Amino acid sequence: MIDQVRPNQVNEWLAAQAAPRALVLDVREPWELQTASVKPDGFELVAMPMASIPARLAELPADAAIACLCHHGGRSQQVAMFLARQGFGRVANITGGIEAWARERDPAVPRY
Numbered sequence: 001m002i003d004q005v006r007p008n009q010v011n012e013w014l015a016a017q018a019a020p021r022a023l024v025l026d027v028r029e030p031w032e033l034q035t036a037s038v039k040p041d042g043f044e045l046v047a048m049p050m051a052s053i054p055a056r057l058a059e060l061p062a063d064a065a066i067a068c069l070c071h072h073g074g075r076s077q078q079v080a081m082f083l084a085r086q087g088f089g090r091v092a093n094i095t096g097g098i099e100a101w102a103r104e105r106d107p108a109v110p111r112y
Contacts, residue, residue, distance in 0.1 A: 002080045003092035007105040010067050010094060011042045017065035017090040025060070026069045027053065027079045028098070036098055036110040038069070050075045057086060065090040071112075072097040 014022035027050040068076035102109040
């Protein structure tokens with residue numbers, strides 16, 4: 001089961017994992033990152049488009065707590081499930097994606 005966390009719960013979820021590293025993995029496309037992005041706040045931000053994840057899996061630390069982010073939460077849920085199947089033990093989906101992030105956590109993030 002993949003944990004579902006709202007944008008305002010991300011830091012709390014990451015801290016509760018007691019992992020050596022805390023990451024938000026943004027799986028959106030480069031044009032989406034240029035349109036809107038989150039600011040790292042108590043976590044490391046890693047951008048890796050969804051399609052590139054299998055080839056770049058070794059770049060993700062297996063012992064990290066990883067909260068996955070996309071536009072609305074669908075792609076990030078798929079990536080979170082993939083990471084869990086690959087043996088990553090601390091994985092969550094950021095429910096509502098960057099759209100919810102802009103509404104609930106940081107209104108300065110543009111909505112698209």
